[in-house]
Amino acid sequence: MTSTDVRTDAEDSGPSGYAAARLRLLQEGAQSGPPRRSALAELTDDWLAGLFGAGASELRGASLVAVGGYGRGELSPRSDLDLLLLHDGSDEEAVAALADRIWYPVWDLGLALDHSVRTPAEARKTAGEDLKVQLGLLDARHIAGDLGLTAGLRTAVLADWRNQAPKRLPELQELCAERAERQGELQYLLEPDLKEARGGLRDGTALRAVAASWLADAPREGLADARRRLLDVRDALHLTTGRATDRLALQEQDQVAAELGLLDADTLLRQVYEAARVISYASDVTWREVGRVLRSRAVRPRLRAMLGGGKPAPERSPLAEGVVEQDGEVVLARAARPERDPVLPLRAAAAAAQAGLPLSLHAVRRLAAAARPLPTPWPAEAREQLVTLLGSGRPTVDVWEALEAEGLITQLLPDWERVRCRPQRNAVHIWTVDRHLIETAVRASELTRRVHRPDLLLVAALLHDIGKGWPGDHSVAGEIIAKDVAARIGFDREDVAVLSTLVRHHLLLVDTATRRDLEDPATVRSVAEAVGSPGTLELLHALTESDALATGPAAWSSWRASLVSELVQRVDALFAGDAPQEPEPGETSAEQERLAIEAFRTGGPVLSLRAQTEAAAEEKDEKADPEPLGVELLIAVPDQPGVLPTVAGVLAMHRLTVRTAELRALDLPDGVEGSVLLLNWRVAAEYGSLPQAARLRADLVRALDGSLDIAGRLAERDAAYPRRRGVVAPPPRVTVAPAASRHATVIEVRAQDAPGLLHRIGRALEDANVRVRSAHVSTLGANAVDAFYVTGPKGAPLPGDEAASLARKLEETLRG
Secondary structure: OOOOHHHHHHHHHHHHHHHHHHHHHHHHOOOHHHHHHHHHHHHHHHHHHHHHHOOOOOOEEEEEEEEEHHHHHOOOOOEEEEEEEEOOOOOOHHHHHHHHHHHHHHHOOOOOOOEEEEEEEHHHHHHOOOOOHHHOOOOOOOOOEEEEHHHHHHHHHHHHHHHHHHHHHHHHHHHHHHHHHHOOOOOOOOOOEEOEEEEEHHHHHHHHHHHOOOOOOOOOOOOHHHHHHHHHHHHHHHHHHHHOEEEEEEHEEEEEHHHOOOOHHHHHHHHHHHHHHHHHHHHHHHHHHHHHHHHHOOOOOOOOHHOOOOOOOOOOOEEEEOEEEOOEEEEEEEOOOOOOOHHHHHHHHHHHHHHOOOOOHHHHHHOOOOOOOOOOOHHHHHHHHHHHHHHOOOHHHOOOOOHHHHHHHHHHHHHHOOOOOOOOOOOOOOOOOHHHHHHHHHHHOHHHHHOOOOOHHHHHHHOOOOOOOOOOOOHHHHHHHHHHHHHHHHHHOHHHHHHHHHOOOOOOHHHHHOOOOOOOHHHHHHHHHHHHHHHHHHHHHHHHHHHHHHHHHOOOOOHHHHHHHOOOOOOOHHOOOOOOOOOOOOOOHHHHHHHHHHHHHHHHEEEEEEEEEEOOOOOOOOOOOEEEEEEEEEEEEEEEEEEEEHHHHHHHHOOOEEEEEEEEEEEEEEEEEEEEEEEEEEEEEEOOOOHHHHHHHHHHHHHHHOOOOOHHOOOOOOOHHOOOOOOOOOOOOEEEOOOOOOOEEEEEEEEEOOOHHHHHHHHHHOOOOOOEEEEEEEEEEEEEEEEEEOOOOOOOOOHHHHHHHHHHHHHHHHHO
16 A cells, blocks of 8 residues: 555545554555655645644634654654644634644544644744744644745744854753753663663754754764664654653563564664764764854954954864864874875874864764775884873773774774674673773773783773674683784784783683682682783783773672782782692681670670771872771571571661671680581671661571561562563573682572572572582672582582582572
8 A cells, every 4th residue: 555545545534534544554564664754744744734624714824834853754653743833813713723623633543742823923932932942843844724824934943043053052052961961872771762862863853953053064974874773763662562652671672673674682772872873973073063163253253353354274283193183173184195194093093082182073084085904913103003092091982983983993993893882781781892892991091000011901901892792702702802803903922812811811800709719729729820920910900990890880899899909919929929828727816706605605696797998099088088898797606507598688688788708617615515607797788877786686586596587578578679670580590610619619609689689599508408618799780699618518518419419409499
């Protein structure tokens, strides 16, 4: 069925015919995208024109006008109808009756309507007071009635806009900035608002308004296609949800991808991110040009008066060979020859980032069109300019994005294509893979004074996640890619080996520090063997911190930093020849012995709470308060079954997050028969202040004697635990870590974090008749990764088959 056939049906059948024709149009699989939006707009035009004609047979001096998105003909399935009933003011009573004859049928069909009734003078006055109204009128399109009235308004509104542009464009820019602050950046969000987020449809409309002002224009290449892609996604979102929504929620992404014929939700998000990146970059360039023009207009009258009316030549300040600054941007020198100078793109980028200035659009496009490929391996200058660019801090981000917008990054580093705009479906990550890599380099630039080879740190930061997008472990794939890239950009064999090691093991320190017993010599030796040398360890420590800081606020804390630093110190000592000592099993502090005796004497639990803090860093103010690392909680309990799950459950009830836990049986002094369990916990309050020690002890007493139903209380909490609608957590996974310790079997649990998870795990281990020596708890976002050092009843590691069986049973318990 053609759009003409659909319109004819609507005309013949009236409002009900319009509804049927509209439904058929939206259900036609063969027609989608711009043709369907245009057909829907034409169909709606014809229907509304019919309503207008039926109600205005005697009325003159009135017209029906589409504004906003409807004015542009961009009608998505659930879009609002933005309508203006324009009149000359000669018969307001007749106009009011006409409005009712148009608005009510629209409402009766359940269509969203944004409507107004104004004279041209009223419309212009309202537009002058309300920027959003003025933006809508810039897209005014005649539907029915007095064409001259509509044309006159359009001409007047455009003239007003152009005359007021110097005042209104800064206002529009501020509006865009405020919206971006509220909604975030479309190109990085897992559940983006296609319309309101920065780089979305609203910004595309703002760029049209800037172009209409004749003051500046956006770079056109790719802009129309980016808008089309976002509109196509919104169409599919409306069709799959049946709602007028612009937010691409996680639970709807697979359906939207299928509606668009895409492979999966990741492919969908990547297309959305690519479109948003085009619009965001065009916005940056355009607003920069607007600022330049407005500054030029403000300065020019004074300069003309001083210089007798002549046009002054722009000032050009040299920055590097072939690179100058002009009008607050970095441009190519007149003598620059990119076709003869393959290093020029990197030299210009490094100079711009060092100066904290943007690369001009013209310069980047000329470089992309004319620059020759670099030879393999790169010359030393090219490698040095790349390192300079990466080490320039925050300005690196904008310069890199300018290069990426014109395809220069993938020319320089072809492997970048796989990570470009790649989403990361992990709530801990706040960036796409490519943006995360640049953010890691920015963070690493702050740590270059800590390492002997800052160039290797910066390049490792750029490449550490380059394996994402390839099958299998991204660290393993990344190691292979890093070797190739490092050799191609001119590092020698020894440096290539260091870089590949850094990429292969970039998660080693934080994973080991948070999931393994640092007192165990096997832990320290395994890290030393993987890293290989003190120099590589130094670089890996800085890379670990940079990577975590660039991931998001949930990935790094003083507690994690302290554990990683402790691990690095122990491995450094091993490299220096100081072999790690086997822990003394019976070593007890005076405080621990006091608590043990008190627990035995009273027959119940005793505890002490002591804050753990980190001294302020050397570069910080010496008077600054130390940052809390958590609280050390020592508990002594007469030896009895079920202590670990019981204590874990009580801590969960008091909203205490457990970071580490060590358990051991303590022999009492000579002459005293019996034993006491000593539990050494590192805890932190989820929010608010810590509970009083007396309350903790009272609940422990009740839990141990069975009068406090921990499981029931935690089940109530679990039922009320907030979960994101539609998100299904992956199933828990329990594994045995091979050769992680000579003294115990290490069971690693990965599961969705929830109140009482440690209590459930402790109960399952207790039921399996194993002893827990220590627990190392790590939570990233909604994911818990916990390691338990367990032994059999006699204190020895479990045989392989028993360990595997324990892991299977624990996994089954957590799945249930």
